[in-house]
Amino acid sequence: MRILGIDPGSTVTGFGIVEYARSHLTLVVAGVIRPGRARTLPERLGIIGDGLRDLLREHCPQAVSIERVFQHANVHSALVLAHIRGALMLEVVRAGVTLHEYTALQVKKALVGNGHADKDQVRSMVVRLLKVREIPAPHDVSDALAVAICHAHSSESLGRRGGS
Amino acid sequence: MRILGIDPGSTVTGFGIVEYARSHLTLVVAGVIRPGRARTLPERLGIIGDGLRDLLREHCPQAVSIERVFQHANVHSALVLAHIRGALMLEVVRAGVTLHEYTALQVKKALVGNGHADKDQVRSMVVRLLKVREIPAPHDVSDALAVAICHAHSSESLGRRGGS
Numbered sequence: 001m002r003i004l005g006i007d008p009g010s011t012v013t014g015f016g017i018v019e020y021a022r023s024h025l026t027l028v029v030a031g032v033i034r035p036g037r038a039r040t041l042p043e044r045l046g047i048i049g050d051g052l053r054d055l056l057r058e059h060c061p062q063a064v065s066i067e068r069v070f071q072h073a074n075v076h077s078a079l080v081l082a083h084i085r086g087a088l089m090l091e092v093v094r095a096g097v098t099l100h101e102y103t104a105l106q107v108k109k110a111l112v113g114n115g116h117a118d119k120d121q122v123r124s125m126v127v128r129l130l131k132v133r134e135i136p137a138p139h140d141v142s143d144a145l146a147v148a149i150c151h152a153h154s155s156e157s158l159g160r161r162g163g164s
Numbered sequence: 165m166r167i168l169g170i171d172p173g174s175t176v177t178g179f180g181i182v183e184y185a186r187s188h189l190t191l192v193v194a195g196v197i198r199p200g201r202a203r204t205l206p207e208r209l210g211i212i213g214d215g216l217r218d219l220l221r222e223h224c225p226q227a228v229s230i231e232r233v234f235q236h237a238n239v240h241s242a243l244v245l246a247h248i249r250g251a252l253m254l255e256v257v258r259a260g261v262t263l264h265e266y267t268a269l270q271v272k273k274a275l276v277g278n279g280h281a282d283k284d285q286v287r288s289m290v291v292r293l294l295k296v297r298e299i300p301a302p303h304d305v306s307d308a309l310a311v312a313i314c315h316a317h318s319s320e321s322l323g324r325r326g327g328s
Contacts, residue, residue, distance in 0.1 A: 045250055046257035075239065079246045086209055086250025093210035 001155065002028065004061035004097075005148025006052070007140045008069075008084045010077075011037050013048050014140025017059050018130065020152040027130045028059060030141050041080065045087040052088055056095040064092045065151035067143070068101035100151050107143075110150040122146050165319065166192065168225040168261075169312025170216070171304045172233075172248045174241075175201050177212050178304025181223050182294065184316035191294045192223060194305050205244065209251040216252055220259040228256045229315035231307070232265035264315050271307075274314040286310050 001021070007014035016030035033051035035044035056064075066088065069081055092099045105115040111125045123135055123142035129149055135142045165185070171178035180194035197215035199208035220228075230252065233245055256263045269279040275289045287299055287306035293313055299306045 042253040042257045042263050045254045049254045049258070075242075078239075079242060082243045082246030083250030083253065086247030087254040089206040089247065090209045090213045090251040090254055093206045094213070099206050 001063065001152070002059065002061045003148045003151050004055060004059065004064045005144040005146065005151070006064065006066045006088060007143040007147065008048075008066065008081060008088055009140060010041070010044060010080045010084055011035065012138060012140045013051070013084065013088075014138070014142075014144035015052075015055060016141060016145030016148050017055070017061055018145065018148045018152060020156075023156065025129050025131075025149060025152060027132055027145070030135070030145055032138070032140055041083060045083060048084060049087045049091050052091045053095070056091065056097065061097060063098050063100060063151060063155070065100045065102065065147045067107065067147050068103050100154075102147055102150050102154070106154075107146050107150045110153050111146050119143065165227065165316070166223065166225045167312040167315050168219060168223065168228045169308040169310065169315070170228065170230045170252060171307040171311065172212075172230065172245060172252055173304060174205070174208060174244045174248055175199065176302060176304045177215070177248065177252075178302070178306075178308035179216075179219060180305060180309030180312050181219070181225055182309065182312045182316060184320075187320065189293050189295075189313060189316060191296055191309070194299070194309055196302070196304055205247060209247060212248060213251045213255050216255045217259075220255065220261065225261060227262050227264060227315060227319070229264045229266065229311045231271065231311050232267050264318075266311055266314050266318070270318075271310050271314045274317050275310050283307065 002019050005016045013033040017028040019026040019028055033048050035047035108117040109115045112121050119139040126142045126145045127135055166183050169180045177197040181192040183190040183192055197212050199211035253263060272281040273279045276285050283303040290306045290309045291299055
């Protein structure tokens with residue numbers, strides 16, 4: 001199964017695609033979509049939406065995994081992020097790909113076994129699980145790969161329990 | 165100038181297109197996109213996004229006007245609404261149409277002259293300005309037409325002041 005993980009953000013949106021087969025994870029591609037700070041929100045949504053559309057067309061993932069964000073220290077930031085998530089979700093639905101959401105707690109627990117793990121711990125575990133030398137900064141890339149891996153593990157354990 | 169006004173909502177999204185020429189307003193079309201409550205948020209975004217795409221293609225407005233919502237009594241509702249706005253904004257940007265945002269206060273002031281006007285007063289003024297017999301319930305339709313008319317008035321006054 002090919003899974004695209006997304007870490008949405010208004011200035012940097014991380015993405016990472018992993019291939020998951022017989023409990024083995026392989027990195028396909030990872031990077032960032034960077035619309036820049038100077039643009040208006042609609043312009044940034046256009047760039048992020050087009051970036052995701054290109055990824056979906058080129059790599060044809062069977063599932064998209066994204067962090068569920070329904071709370072945030074800063075209400076304005078949470079609302080901007082929700083606009084970006086809305087645009088991303090529209091693209092995913094249009095592509096006919098199933099969308100899965102996980103909280104930050106679920107992602108950290110699935111990868112590190114500890115819901116309070118920091119971003120460096122998450123990145124280290126992503127490096128280990130994908131057997132790559134390193135994941136470049138910023139954390140948006142490792143966070144995107146982490147939510148993809150979280151879905152891989154979650155779908156495997158669902159499979160074992162006889163779920164879908 | 166042809167203006168599409170949108171009143172976004174997760175269960176009902178109102179829309180209204182007006183033609184504005186030489187200080188005269190004409191109703192082109194108005195109605196609602198109703199994705200229903202039963203669906204998931206991504207499914208609803210898909211239905212609303214497709215509905216807007218069809219409207220943009222069929223009626224080719226020169227401008228889209230939408231209510232700016234960055235505060236809400238209920239944070240969860242505000243976040244759901246922000247997802248919908250994000251999906252709508254992506255469609256508008258994709259269509260190459262300019263997007264204009266107005267607060268509820270600006271819309272009410274522009275139409276009724278009073279920022280604390282209620283929805284019935286707004287609807288009555290929409291009926292008067294468009295010279296139609298009535299605007300059917302729900303309020304989503306009159307609210308969408310109101311934000312379109314607000315942009316018509318705003319662009320006219322900008323034009324008078326020599327703005328764009």
